[in-house]
Amino acid sequence: MTITAERPVSLWPAAHKVDARRPRSLQSKIGASDTVCARRAGYLLHGYAPTDGGEKRKAILGTWLHAGILSTAREEFGWIIERRVEDDTIRGHIDAVQLDSYTATKLPKRLRPSLPAEETTVEDVKTKSTYQWDNILRYGASDAEMRQVFLYADLLRSEGFADIEGQRQLARLGPVPVGRIRFRFINRDSGDDHIQEMAYTAERARGARWWVEQVRAASNPEELPRTFQGPGLSVVCDNCPFKTACWGSVAAGRRPQSILIHDDAEREQALAEYVEVSEQMKPLKERQKFLRAKLDGSESGVYGDNMLSWSGGNPTKVDDVDAMVALYQRAGLEVPMAPDAAAMKAQLKTAGIPVPVRLDPDRRTSVGINVTLRKKP
Ligand code: SF4
Incomplete structure (x- = not known):
């Protein structure tokens, strides 16, 4: 029986090529969005070539969602989207700026927002999976995400929009008095959104600038700390284009750390x-463990600040051998007759005969660490 299925061509290879051509993927200068990890920012700043391709489908999905969300904000509210800000040391693309009414009057009418902000707000859109959603609701933006957006806001406050083709009129506004920062988190599985807003504070912006200065002051990337704990322990590292440069190639079976x-x-x-x-x-x-035991059998629902739900407890699926045999027989194929190892083991055990074993060269037991107190002499 030959089973063939013609699969339509996958768009992912094409999407990765398009993504690699995006300006952000080619930049070798430090960008605000590169301030996630100090070591990685160092590799970029010093012009290192990426050592790892990495899986980018989630990031590409995020880019596509961004494009739709931001064009909606521009078309419906007249917000300024995807604009460049920069100075001598750093640059970035702000997702959206919602101008206040006073600042907006300095622009030609066609560029003014239909929905102005009470105070000029810099917005960053972040798409997240359901797996990350609870963390977002509980803790909000990460330090790296804060750093990135405070850098955007600080550049806008100190320099204004970059004076480049396509945004000359915005550049003529000069420094823009940003008063608020807004994160718009979108759950890419459910479409839920969550807003986190905070006032712009010079202190936070100074902290972000200081971080960038540390990266710029290093004479090579190896002088900079690894912000994350490495492949296998951090998804940021798992998808980092400098993973091998950072952690090297370790012997098979050893962890990079x-x-x-x-x-x-x-x-x-x-x-x-x-x-x-x-x-x-x-x-x-x-x-x-004790608290888990106490909660056993509690109804799913909302209790105080937390929502309780249960997963698992369902019957598991096993191969339906009878159905497979029937399928083979209908197709006129010979049903393979493999020895029934489980039945043979049971019979040997009943007869008190040890079950013969051999070492499998392709499988290893997991390695556990045991640490005991050393006996004093
Ligand atoms: S592998 Fe991790 S620690 Fe190293 S540069 Fe990349 S993100 Fe930073």
Whole structure:
């Protein structure tokens, strides 16, 4: 039986090529959106070539959603979207600017917003998955996201819109008095949105500028800290175009983070910290287990600030061998007769005969770490 299915051509390879041609993907100068990780910003600033292609489908989906959301804001509200801001050290593209009525009067009528803000607001749209949504609702924008948007706002306040083709009239406004920052989070699975707003503060902007200065002051990227914990522990690192430059290639079966230990002194220090952290976690884990047990059987619903729901507990799917045999027989195919290992094992055990085993060269047990207190001499 040959089963063939003609698949329509995938658009993803084309989407990756289009994404690679976007101005942001080609820039080698530091951009506000590159201020996620200090080491990564260093690689970009020093013109390193990316070492990893990475999977970009989620980022591309985010770009497509951005385009639709922002063009809606422009068409319906007259907000200024996707405009360049820059100075001698940094540049970026602001998602949207909602001008206040007073600033808007300085523009020709056709460029004024139909929905002005009480105070000029810089907006950044972030698309997130359901998996990240609870964190967004609880904690809001991350430090890196804050840094990025405060840099945009600060550039707009100090320099105004960049004086480049396509935004000359905006540039003539000069420095724009940004008063608010707004994040618009969109859940790309459900379409839910969540707004987080805050006042622009010079102190926060100074912090973001200071971060950029540290990156600029480094003479090479290796001097800069890795902001994240590395591949396998951070999705930012998993998708980082400089993953190999940053973590190197480690021996098969070893974790990338193992390059951080160079000698026994560092090993001793890491082990001591491991024990300390484990001790701190123990009572919390026990408490969490106890609370989970207390909640068992509680109805799903909203209780105070939290929503309780349950997942799992469903029958699992197993291969329906009888149905497969019937399918093969209908197709006139020979049903393979493999030995029934489970039945043979059961019979050997009943007869008190040890079940023969051999080592499988392709499979390994998972490696667990065991740390016990050293016996004092
Ligand atoms: S791999 Fe992670 S730590 Fe290294 S540069 Fe990329 S994001 Fe930063």
